[in-house]
Amino acid sequence: MVGSPVIALYITICCLAFVMSKIIISFLLYKRWARKRRIIEDSSSAGGRMVVFRSPAAQSLSTKAFMKKTMKLSNKDIIGSGGFGTVYMLTLDDKTAFAVKRLNKGNKDTDRGFERELHAMGDIKHRNIVSLHGYYIAAQFNLLVYELMPNGSLDTLLHGKSSKQKPLDWPTRHRIAVGAARGISYLHHDCIPHIIHRDIKSSNILLDRNMEARVSDFGLATLMHADQTHVSTIVAGTFGYLAPEYFDTGRATTKGDVYSFGVVLLELLTGKRPTDESFIEEGTKLVTWVKDVVKDERQEQAVDSTLSCYPTEEVKEAFRIAEKCLDSDPSKRPAMAAVLKMLEQISSPIN
Numbered sequence: 001m002v003g004s005p006v007i008a009l010y011i012t013i014c015c016l017a018f019v020m021s022k023i024i025i026s027f028l029l030y031k032r033w034a035r036k037r038r039i040i041e042d043s044s045s046a047g048g049r050m051v052v053f054r055s056p057a058a059q060s061l062s063t064k065a066f067m068k069k070t071m072k073l074s075n076k077d078i079i080g081s082g083g084f085g086t087v088y089m090l091t092l093d094d095k096t097a098f099a100v101k102r103l104n105k106g107n108k109d110t111d112r113g114f115e116r117e118l119h120a121m122g123d124i125k126h127r128n129i130v131s132l133h134g135y136y137i138a139a140q141f142n143l144l145v146y147e148l149m150p151n152g153s154l155d156t157l158l159h160g161k162s163s164k165q166k167p168l169d170w171p172t173r174h175r176i177a178v179g180a181a182r183g184i185s186y187l188h189h190d191c192i193p194h195i196i197h198r199d200i201k202s203s204n205i206l207l208d209r210n211m212e213a214r215v216s217d218f219g220l221a222t223l224m225h226a227d228q229t230h231v232s233t234i235v236a237g238t239f240g241y242l243a244p245e246y247f248d249t250g251r252a253t254t255k256g257d258v259y260s261f262g263v264v265l266l267e268l269l270t271g272k273r274p275t276d277e278s279f280i281e282e283g284t285k286l287v288t289w290v291k292d293v294v295k296d297e298r299q300e301q302a303v304d305s306t307l308s309c310y311p312t313e314e315v316k317e318a319f320r321i322a323e324k325c326l327d328s329d330p331s332k333r334p335a336m337a338a339v340l341k342m343l344e345q346i347s348s349p350i351n
């Protein structure tokens, strides 16, 4: 029969291809394993430096065990990514999990200032600020270990595409605004020395398990900008949230944070991003559009369409507060403590 040698050849080729693919896959897996192993070994010898500030769970971890867990992180553990790096969920056991931010660039040998800043960040404890539990510094990369915020970011809650996501109601939006304002006010007025956040935006307002707002990433814009460039960051801050004077002076101020918070407040009220395409098409921007709307008392037209039922006067007052924060003259903007007070007075306290 003519067919049998052809079939035999065909089967042999298939078997060889199968064996070869197995060998290649095994080789690649081995290489990956060896690389991870090397990093773990490097980190526990002279390689990296791990510092843990607080949290009993993290304290009991050796650098080696932490790195072992960290090296097992894969794409499925990613909970977000930004200009500074990728954020992973690191689960230690059933009850303990952290958010680990892997900064794109390591700087083991660079200045002590970086670590000093991290220690200052680690010292801050407030109900509306995301705690930094520790950090790891190595030549290849740096890791920042944060408290995990199970309800993600305000940005995702407002603009996320998940169909399972329920639109936020007005009391929740108001509570988030108050919480975020309280966190920023704490940085501005109660921390010694006072802290300017520099990158207030909805993706840096995270929600804990009780949907309490927590401000994250403060200090990071300052820490990273010396040797980092970032598509959405101009020096420090994010396009759409930056106060107009920043483009002239390049100086970050507390009033610049107040402006950025005003933009977040508008996002909560309108459900629109400051960089929404519809504004670009119409040659305007969120802030200018809302200012006109408030002037003409047409706030109802600007309110997020997913907000079906809301107290009109409270929402109008929130628009007025946002407008004050967005004054083009920084000296006319209220201080963050005053913004907090105004927001708290909008309605009877919820918490």
Ligand SMILES: Nc1ncnc2c1ncn2[C@@H]1O[C@H](COP(=O)(O)OP(=O)(O)OP(=O)(O)O)[C@@H](O)[C@H]1O
Binding pocket: 079, 080, 081, 082, 083, 084, 085, 086, 087, 099, 101, 130, 146, 147, 148, 149, 150, 152, 153, 155, 156, 199, 203, 204, 206, 216, 217, 232, 233, 238
């Ligand atoms: N502690 C945390 N707990 C839970 N999720 C987090 C935590 N930190 C960050 N995330 C998630 O990761 C996303 C990316 O965060 P990251 O701070 O890296 O970038 P960003 O704030 O979006 O942008 P940028 O780097 O420009 O500030 C956040 O939007 C949030 O969804």
